[in-house]
Amino acid sequence: MILVSLFLLLLIHGAAFAAPFPLTPPEGFRALDTPNDAGTSISLVWKASPGDSKDRKVQVWLAEKKANGSVGEFKKITELPSKSRYIKPGDFPWWDQPAAKGDHYVKIPSSQSFPIEDGKGYAAKLVIREGDQEVSSPVSEATPAPNWVNLAQINNLAFVVVFTGILLTSIGASRRNPHMYLRRIAGLDAVEEAIGRSTEMGRPILYLTGAGDMGDVSTIAATVILGEVAKKVARYDTTLKVPHRDPIVMAVCQEVVKEAYVEVGRPDAYREDSNFFITGDQFSYTAAVDGIMLREKPAANFFMGSYFAESLLLTETGASTGAIQIAGTDSDHQLPFFVTTCDYTLIGEELYAASAYLSREPVLVGTLRGQDIGKAIIMAALILGTTLATLGVLVQSDAVNYILDLFKDFK
Amino acid sequence: MPEHLIPTHALIGAWIAVGLTLFIFSFLYKDNPLFKIGEHLYVGISVGYSVVVVWYTVFIRLIWEEIAKGNPMAILGGDFSDLKHYEPLIPVMIGLLIWTRFIPKIAWLSRLAFAFVVGFGSGVAIPRTVSSTILKQIEDTVNPLLTMSNGGFSFSLDLANPQSGVNTVILLVGVISVLFYFFFSVEHSGAGYVTARTGVYFLMIGFGAAFGYTVMSRMSLLIGRFGDLLKFSTADYGYATPILLLLTIVCLVIWERSRPRGAGSE
């Protein structure tokens, strides 16, 4: 009797020592076609168990199903610790979850040792091992297939569709009313001042369109602003100089300046040589423009468009001649230099906004408005999202994810 | 001195490299013929280099070697399995359309090629941009301000930890105020003024940090060049740097003297 109870005690004690939780087959085990993939892969899910640990291993066994419906020989595919591969928040969106949060999820891709083909049936089972004990799960079957839609990224698609809608609507709206409200841009007031000062001093105005070609948004904006500057120059009867480094941009600018002079009724004052080509090389161009600044001492320098390392060489020389300098660029890596060496700088999108503001071109105005609406949505999402996320922590609820997941990037 | 340790071609190379480096540095004095020679050599050599690499990479490796695998006779004989080796001919056709720009009469054909390339590029870019630089950035900006620990809520004030509560708030304020600064549909007055000003201050501090980093970058480049000049100034290289420095200065002096008075820099 004593012996038996002693033995029992030992047994219980020993078992408790090795595994406080007995080895049980995994719950809720099932195999499925991997969602949102190109096929040739299946996935397995099963519930978490309190007995999951580093030492308890899970083996994945797969077998091919024969044409007659029988199951072939099971092969061991992989072995992993049972305390791994949990579904974490953020792995899958709420609208497309293969299993609940906290379950195990393992994707088995096709491999050389066990090729997985689309359209064929496969049987899968798990074997849980600890020490020399093992239990097996029931067998579950799945047929891999390629998918036509990646549901996890449907919010990305929705974003694109909504944004397209906003953009088209606002372009349409600005076609009907090109004078829709746009806020004043501080640097633009300085344009008038700069031109006026040049006239007073009888010195020319220098206008650069940057390093980009006509495919750059910033170059397009620079040519649009050039048109507006040219109109004012024509009215004041000042000299305009536009040195170029891209022949196509030069051709476009010649058109733009000519049109501006015609529009304000001064075609006689237009001079063909106000736009001139220097060279395509970055540093020769810079050296030549610096030379113009030092010799002719323009009263105002405009730097619009995209710039690279040459920016400082230009603006520093300009600053030393005492010119009013107005810059506008989306080259963020050069912005610090423009901000510190120029009197006014249109930062990033302000450049595009300035071109829309001045020209009232419906497509430009509409795009600006469309992007504003997009930004408003994003700002709202940021504030709302942070509030909800904090609330989620406070009330310990996952319900907030119904909204938060909409603004996440899933794969 | 073990002068023969440096092979002749490396020795000549060192002298040329030092000479060209000094030509470019002479720009610091002012724009001058030596700089212009160096600069035009640079453009010429890099164009030549690019053409050679493009030739071997695109025309030989990607086009010719693939086509050469195909057997035209087999295809004529009715075996179309080799046809896949001729796939590069499709992009070659499109590429040739781009070249029609050189012939004004049919230059419009190049538009078809540009339409193909730009259409593909735009299409491919849209979802990827939304994923990586819009959604992913929003995702990382939205964080709970409080953390749950031991049954209580806490708001971390640790500035040194970028993920702490206080930094989450600063990040959020920064992103929103800068976004608002680039918002053109409302006037910046009242609360809008305060937000936009905050945005400007964030922008300026951010640009300041970038400024500091850029200074560092440019200085590193100079340090690298000086390192090379020092390496080539030893006896092993026949004192290339000091000798050529002297020569460059002499050339500049002669050029300066021979120029007609009053001529500005070109």
Place this chain on the structure above:
Amino acid sequence: MIFFKRQLPLAITLIMGVVFALQYYIPHPVSEDAITHLSKWMQIISGFAMVLGLASLFQVHAMKIKRQVPGWGYSGILFFAMLATLAVGLFWSKGETTANGVQTAFGWIYSYTMVPLQATMFSILAFFIASAAYRAFRARSREAALLLTAAVVVMMGRVPLGQFLLPWTWDVTQWLLNVINSAVRRAILIGVSMGSVALSLKIILGYERSYLGGGKDQ
């Protein structure tokens, strides 16, 4: 004819754009195959496009030499350098910079002329930053003052001497970069990305045509 010159390019852009935007959401092998082939084609087409840029440079300088405009001699130097590099690269070294671990003549040209020339070209900027620091980087306004202060702190915090003299600059630099700078860059990134998505959409939908070149529909 007007169809081929105007509508057809726009139609091609529309189809290519829509198809390859949607491709992203379709994991099916058909869609994967399509992008595999197309991306390979684009590699080849980009090679052709590069030649375009090189050729226009060639044209500009050939013009200068032909007309003997002032400084045409430099264009001559450019041509000489280009042709010499081409000849050595194509006929002598067969495009290899090293052959069996030994530098070829082409590799020699590259490492002793192109590398120092290009590296030095940018290093002169160090001097100009210094001169601008002395003459132009002024605290004209509160904004510029903030910018310069942040710049000085980062310049201190990013080098050993600064970390040694004022250890706090290291921590402040880390904070500036990780929090303030991240916030600013993220906002700019989101704004710029919306801009580029908008531009891509306008290109696909035919609102934006300047990439087609050649001014107004001629």
Place this chain on the structure above:
Amino acid sequence: MKEFARWMVSIDRRIIFVLIALGTLLPLLHPFGLPIKVSPEVRGVYDYIENLPEGSVFFLSLDFDPSSKPELEPQAVALLRHAFRKHLRVIGMTHWLPGTGLADSIFARVAKEMGKQAEKDYVFLGWSPGTGSLVIAMGQDLYKAFPSDNAKHPTVGMPVLEGVRNLRDVNYLISLAAGNPGIEMWYVFGKDKYRFEMAGGSTGVMAPGLYPFLRSGQINGLIGGLQGAAEYETLIGQKGTAVAGMDAQSADHFVIITLVLLCNVFYFVLRGDKGRPA
């Protein structure tokens, strides 16, 4: 006072050039060797490589040209030394055509130094056009994008590429970039879809713009400029050109800081004058 300030402001800028030249030259000739502090951004890269098992696939894209050589070459050398020491399989390439020869020579030099063989331990694929399309092409099929490596040897069947079909099989990718195409492009067209882990190294000019990607975990480390390279050299315990350059860097920064301070002192002295100081 004002007279002096005006005289000082209009001083010939070539005097400042000489100051910078001396600030660079003297520390290079007589280094003072201050200790280098390691930032978490750089440690992130080091730790990840340190924990990669032997034989993992490490992809190093040298996206720069000779103009950024002084900043990015030391980063490349330090990373390669680390990777070769850990016996990783290294795949190299560049998106910048003018940098092809430079990248090739960096690979060849470090491999020789570490006793590694081309095609067995590493491969340098060279340059190919297309940038974003090229990354997509490699993500789909590496051998279609690069039928042969830079030395014109066919890539199919190369021992170093065993088991590598496309970018999905890459364990760690680092792009050392001087601009675009570079780190952001690798993320947008590469990691976003093909799911490899990646980090970046960049010039000082680009580094601040990459912090949003670092914060969000889109890149798990960032090596910024010469300082970043010096930190990495310190971590692998093999000091190179970056550590050697840091003293000159320190001196130059102090020259610039002094100049900025002087500029502002003179500015405030002169501001009493009429109008804007020129």
